[in-house]
Amino acid sequence: MSSLEEPVSPRVQDALKQLALAAESKLLTAGAVENIRSWLTENRYSDYRDQVLAHIDDQQWQKLDDVFWTIIPFGTGGRRGRMYEIGSNAINDRTIGESAQGLADYVVQYHQGSKSLSCAIAYDTRHRSRHFTELCAEVMVAAGIKVYLLDDYRATPQLSYAVRHLGCDCGIMVTASHNPPSDNAVKVYWSSGAQVLPPHDKAIIEGVMNCQEIKRANFQQALEDGMIEIVTEQIDVAYLEAASKCAFAGPREVKILYSPLHGVGEAAVVPLLQRDGFEHVTVYEPHREPSGDFPNVPGHVSNPENTAVFTKPIEQARAEGFDLVLATDPDCDRLGVAAPLTTDTSGPWGTFTGNQIAALLANYVLDKTPVARLNENSYVIKTLVTTELVRRIATSHSVRCVGNLLVGYKYIAEAMDREGPDDFLYGCEESHGYLVGSYARDKDGAVACMMMSELAADLKSKNQSMHEYLGALYQQHGYHRENLINVFMEGSEGMAAMQALMKAFRNDPPKELGGMPVKQVRDYQGQTITTLGETNTTAPLEGPVGNLIIMDMQQDGNYVAVRPSGTEPKVKFYIFTRLEASESQNLDSADVRLGDRILAIENDVRDFARLATA
Known part of the structure; x- marks a missing residue:
C-alpha cells in the first residue's frame, strides 16, 4: 500500500469490486x-470518500464517468468546467483548492527568501464564485x-x-466567462x-497535479490580521483613471443601450462611458440583475x-431611438455590438462578428492615434485565427501587425511585453476580445465599449452608419467574411473523437474545400508546412507550438483553421474567405458570393469530420 493511501475499509473494498465490475x-x-x-483510497481525498461511495451505491455510473474520466486541465483561460461536488473532471472545492494550492506553492518557491508576497483576487456573478474566492484566499494566506x-x-480586466497596480506576484479571477450557468x-x-x-x-500544473494537502487559513481571522485586505474602492478609482486615459477626443452625442448580460459589467462600463462624456447611457433592464442563472438570456x-x-x-x-447596443459577457472581458444598418435607427439593425468588431476598432484606433505617437515600431496584435483584415488595415496605416500567435489573450499580452508596451496600439482576437492601452494585460470589454461608443458618435456626426463604415473598409481592402463552426464532443468518447479528427487533418487532409483546391497545410503542433500535390512536400514551419492546423486554399485569403477548444469540450473550425478589392465594390453581390463559398466549405468540413470520427 502506498504511503499516500489509507487502510481500505470493507465498504471501500466492496466499492472497488463494484468499480471493477x-x-x-x-x-x-x-x-x-x-x-x-484514487479518490476512494488516497488520504488527500478522504473528505469526499463518502460522497463517492454514495454514488457507487446508487450505481450512478454515467455521472461518475462524466466527472472522473480525466483530470480537468488548464486550458487557454485556466481551469474551467462544470460544477459538481465530487470529481477530478469537475469544478469543486477539491479541484479549485488544488489550483490555488499549486499556484501558492509555486509562487513561494519561485520567490524564495522574499518576505512579502501578494495575490489579487476577484470574482463574478456565477454560482459559488464568492465561495471559491474565499477558498482561494484562505489557501493563499495559509502559504504566507x-x-x-x-x-x-x-x-476580469x-x-x-x-x-499590476498593486505589484502583486499573482492573481486569481473566479469566473467561467461566457460558459453556461453550470x-x-x-x-x-x-x-x-x-x-x-x-x-x-x-510548473503550476505540476504543483496542482501533485497536491496532497490543501492548507487553509480562516478567512475572517485573516481579514482581522490584515492578511486579506479589501481594495474594491481603491481599484475602482485607479482603474477608471487608467482606462479613461485611452479615450480619444471627438463627438459624444450618441444614445447607447448597454447590457451586462447578468454579469459584472455595469460597475466598469457605465462609469467609464460617463467619464468619457457619454450622457445618454441606459442599462438594459431585463439583463441588469447580477445572476449566475442568466435568466433572461436565450438559452x-x-x-x-x-x-x-x-x-x-x-x-x-x-423603438426608443438608440444609436448603439453594446453587450459584455459575465466577467466583462468580451464585447458584442449591434447597430442600425443605415442612419435610420428605427429601420433594420444588424450585429457584428468578433472579426468585424476587431477591424472596426483597429481602423478607428489607428485613425485617431496622433501622428506623434506613431513610429516604425508601432504595432497592433492579433491571433492566427483573427481576420487578416486587421493586418491589411495596419499596413494601410504604416503600422506593424504582430499576428503569428496562438489562441488566447495571454499570447497577446506576452507579445505586448516582448515588442514593447510603449509602441503597442491595439490588440484583438476573433472571440470578441479587445484591448487599447497598456494599463492591463487582458482583454477589456469596458474599454472596448468606450472605443465603440466613440466610433459610433464620430460616425453619427458624419451621417454614416457603422455598417456603412465597415462596407467602406471592405471596398478598400477586399471583402472579408468569416464563420465559426463549433462541434461539441463531450466526455471520454468526445476526447477520442477529437484526437482522431485532428490526426485525420494532419495525416490525410482534404484536397479541396468548397470547390477550391487546398494549397498547403500548416501544422503548428508538428511545426511543419505541407504543400499538397501529386507528391506532397513538407518543410519546417516557423511559429508558435500548439494544437492548431490551418489549411490554405489556392485563392489568397481563403483558409480554414482547426483546433480543439482550450476551455470547452469541442473542436472549433474557423472559416476565412476573401475577395480582392476589385471584386468588392458591389457589397451585396460580394456578400452573397462569400456566403455561398462559406456554406460550401462548411459542408465539406462537416463531411470530413463525420467520416474521420465515424
Missing part, C-alpha cells in the same frame, strides 16, 4: 476507474501570501489591472497581469458572440 461491463472508462480509485480582494462583482473556473495570473505562460504554467448562455442575446435589446433600441 462496472469497468468490465463498459459502464466506466479506464480513466474514470483509475481516478475514482497576502490577499488583495475585490470583494464585489468585478471585471480590473483584476488584471489590480495585479460552469465555473479560475483564471490564474502572473505578476505581469497576464494569464500564466511557460514556464510558470507548467441562459450570456455570450455576446450569440446574436440571439441582442434580439430583445434591439427591439427597445429601435
Whole structure:
C-alpha cells in the first residue's frame, strides 16, 4: 500500500469490486476507474470518500464517468468546467483548492527568501464564485501570501489591472466567462497581469497535479490580521483613471443601450462611458440583475458572440431611438455590438462578428492615434485565427501587425511585453476580445465599449452608419467574411473523437474545400508546412507550438483553421474567405458570393469530420 493511501475499509473494498465490475461491463472508462480509485483510497481525498461511495451505491455510473474520466486541465483561460461536488473532471472545492494550492506553492518557491508576497483576487456573478474566492484566499494566506480582494462583482480586466497596480506576484479571477450557468473556473495570473505562460504554467500544473494537502487559513481571522485586505474602492478609482486615459477626443452625442448580460459589467462600463462624456447611457433592464442563472438570456448562455442575446435589446433600441447596443459577457472581458444598418435607427439593425468588431476598432484606433505617437515600431496584435483584415488595415496605416500567435489573450499580452508596451496600439482576437492601452494585460470589454461608443458618435456626426463604415473598409481592402463552426464532443468518447479528427487533418487532409483546391497545410503542433500535390512536400514551419492546423486554399485569403477548444469540450473550425478589392465594390453581390463559398466549405468540413470520427 502506498504511503499516500489509507487502510481500505470493507465498504471501500466492496466499492472497488463494484468499480471493477462496472469497468468490465463498459459502464466506466479506464480513466474514470483509475481516478475514482484514487479518490476512494488516497488520504488527500478522504473528505469526499463518502460522497463517492454514495454514488457507487446508487450505481450512478454515467455521472461518475462524466466527472472522473480525466483530470480537468488548464486550458487557454485556466481551469474551467462544470460544477459538481465530487470529481477530478469537475469544478469543486477539491479541484479549485488544488489550483490555488499549486499556484501558492509555486509562487513561494519561485520567490524564495522574499518576505512579502501578494495575490489579487476577484470574482463574478456565477454560482459559488464568492465561495471559491474565499477558498482561494484562505489557501493563499495559509502559504504566507497576502490577499488583495475585490470583494464585489468585478471585471476580469480590473483584476488584471489590480495585479499590476498593486505589484502583486499573482492573481486569481473566479469566473467561467461566457460558459453556461453550470460552469465555473479560475483564471490564474502572473505578476505581469497576464494569464500564466511557460514556464510558470507548467510548473503550476505540476504543483496542482501533485497536491496532497490543501492548507487553509480562516478567512475572517485573516481579514482581522490584515492578511486579506479589501481594495474594491481603491481599484475602482485607479482603474477608471487608467482606462479613461485611452479615450480619444471627438463627438459624444450618441444614445447607447448597454447590457451586462447578468454579469459584472455595469460597475466598469457605465462609469467609464460617463467619464468619457457619454450622457445618454441606459442599462438594459431585463439583463441588469447580477445572476449566475442568466435568466433572461436565450438559452441562459450570456455570450455576446450569440446574436440571439441582442434580439430583445434591439427591439427597445429601435423603438426608443438608440444609436448603439453594446453587450459584455459575465466577467466583462468580451464585447458584442449591434447597430442600425443605415442612419435610420428605427429601420433594420444588424450585429457584428468578433472579426468585424476587431477591424472596426483597429481602423478607428489607428485613425485617431496622433501622428506623434506613431513610429516604425508601432504595432497592433492579433491571433492566427483573427481576420487578416486587421493586418491589411495596419499596413494601410504604416503600422506593424504582430499576428503569428496562438489562441488566447495571454499570447497577446506576452507579445505586448516582448515588442514593447510603449509602441503597442491595439490588440484583438476573433472571440470578441479587445484591448487599447497598456494599463492591463487582458482583454477589456469596458474599454472596448468606450472605443465603440466613440466610433459610433464620430460616425453619427458624419451621417454614416457603422455598417456603412465597415462596407467602406471592405471596398478598400477586399471583402472579408468569416464563420465559426463549433462541434461539441463531450466526455471520454468526445476526447477520442477529437484526437482522431485532428490526426485525420494532419495525416490525410482534404484536397479541396468548397470547390477550391487546398494549397498547403500548416501544422503548428508538428511545426511543419505541407504543400499538397501529386507528391506532397513538407518543410519546417516557423511559429508558435500548439494544437492548431490551418489549411490554405489556392485563392489568397481563403483558409480554414482547426483546433480543439482550450476551455470547452469541442473542436472549433474557423472559416476565412476573401475577395480582392476589385471584386468588392458591389457589397451585396460580394456578400452573397462569400456566403455561398462559406456554406460550401462548411459542408465539406462537416463531411470530413463525420467520416474521420465515424
